[in-house]
Amino acid sequence: MLEFEGSSLFRHHIVCSLLTNKPVRISGIHDEDEPQGIKLAEANFLKFxxxxxxxxxxxxxxxxTTLTFYPGMILGGTFSHEVxxxxxxxxxxxxxxLMLPFAKFDTKLTLLGSTQSDLDLSVDTLRTVTTRWLQLFGVDCSVRIIRRGVHPGGGGAIDLHCKAVRKLNSADATTRGRVRRIRGISFGCRVSADLSQRAATAAKGVLLNLLPDVYVVTDLDNSKRYNGESSSGYGVVLVAETTSKHCVISxxxxxxxxxxxxVVGKRAAELLLDQVFEGGCVDAHHQMLVLLLMxxxxxxxxxxxFAQFTTGLVSAVMLLEAYFGVSCATKEDPSLAGSELPSTTxxxxxxxxxxxxxxxSG
Incomplete structure (x- = not known):
């Protein structure tokens, strides 16, 4: 049985245990917090x-504060789950x-809850970027946004469809290419349409100084179909596509x-430009996902x-060795654009x- 301490990789330990059929014991889960032990979201994940x-x-x-998990078989199927x-x-x-491609059945999953929060990826990034990386490894996965709901009120819903496969494909994403276009979504939930439009205009105002092909749409959801507690909010998601098919930055x-x-639109544009400047084929949000798929x-x-290593990437390297027995070789590669730009790995x-x-098989 594998043993780990701490809760920083709680979900990934469970998923890797299922994929390798190795039992795992995690101790010291929020043992310094008050109250101690597994949090509500983690308990909800175990229910899922x-x-x-x-x-x-x-x-x-x-x-x-201590969890022992004995993995079973991944079934998949059609069901809904509230977060x-x-x-x-x-x-x-x-x-x-990560695990649904190895399920017995194709999965049609409806997730209910917030579609945007400060702690997690937005559903727009999941739909536009995460699914592209899955397709690179041979996984047919799609996301449809049914309705939006922002943290903490919730009320949103998405459909996640993922087909089961025999095995994944290997990947080669080493060519960065040049940024050829930028696409984005300025989303809003129960706010004035003017706010989303102004945020989109501000983001385009920064990016059009560098690139002519910039298009940011607005997606406003003011529906009243959800009768529970509602919250309002808005934000911007930007995606840079390069001349390489295997590079997408968000x-x-x-x-x-x-x-x-x-200010929101300008900050989104500057964050994207900072990520592009670092030079990797994978943005910071997807480093752990891509390495685990590898x-x-x-x-x-x-x-x-990869660009500058995040804590998630370093953690993923540890997971690879512990669960899969996979070791990684790293090579620092100076930027071709000049020594003043950061190197990649x-x-x-x-x-x-x-x-x-x-x-x-077959």
């Missing part, structure tokens, strides 16, 4: 795991897409209370160009050849 799998066993001891208002629906979705931001929309791929070489690994036991 219990519904999507068969035969999994969960044991909590020491005032819920607590403390987190966004992507809290479940961004790790679910950044997002949400409005703080009493913050002018021009570990799940066939026993072939996968190489991806090429990460190469041979996948663990994880197979979906429910799918026949």
């Amino acid at each position: 795991i219990d519904r999507v799998t068969s035969g999994s066993r969960i044991e909590c001891t020491d005032n819920n 607590p208002s403390s987190r966004c629906v992507t809290y479940i979705a961004e790790v679910a897409v 950044q997002e931001t949400t409005a703080m209370p009493h913050e002018p929309p021009e 570990a799940l791929s066939p026993d072939e070489v996968s190489t991806v160009r 090429l990460i190469t690994c041979v996948g663990s050849n994880t197979l979906n036991v429910w799918k026949k």
Whole structure:
């Protein structure tokens, strides 16, 4: 049995345990917090795991500060799940897409809750960027936004469709290319349409100084179909596409209370430009996802160009070695555009050849 301490990688430990069929014990879960133990969102995630799998066993001891997980089989199927208002629906979705390709059935999942929050990815990033990385590794996954709902009121809903596969594909994303266009969404929920429009205009005002092909649409959801507690908010999601098919960079931001929309749009544009400046093929939000997909791929070489390492990427390297027995080779690669630009890192690994036991070969 594998043993770890701390709650920083709680969801990923459970998912990796399922994918490798290795039991895991996690101790010291929020043992310095008050109250101690597993939080509401983490308990909700365990409930989701219990519904999507068969035969999994969960044991909590020491005032819920120690969790022992015995993995079962991933089933998938059609069902809905409500996420607590403390987190966004992507809290479940961004790790679910790692294991659902290895399920017995194709999955049609409806997630209910907030579609935007400061702690998690927005559903727009999940729909436009995360699914592209999954497609690169051979996973057919799509996201449809049914209605929006911002933190903390919730009330949003998305449909996540993910097809089961026999195995993933290896990937080679080393060519960065030049940014050819920028697309974006200025979303709003139960706010004036003027706020979203002004934020979009401010973002375009920064980006059009550097690139002519910039298009930011507004998506306003003021529907009253949800009868529960509602919250209002707005934000901007921007995606930079390059001349390389295997490079997509995204950044997002949400409005703080009493913050002018021009500041929100300008901040989103500057965050995107900072991410592009770093030079990797993968943005900071998706480093851990891509590295774990590399570990799940066939026993072939996968190489991806990463920018500055995030704590998530360093944590993913540890997960690869502990669960999959996969080691990564890193090589620092100076920028071709000049020494004044930051260098990038090429990460190469041979996948663990994880197979979906429910799918026949051929």
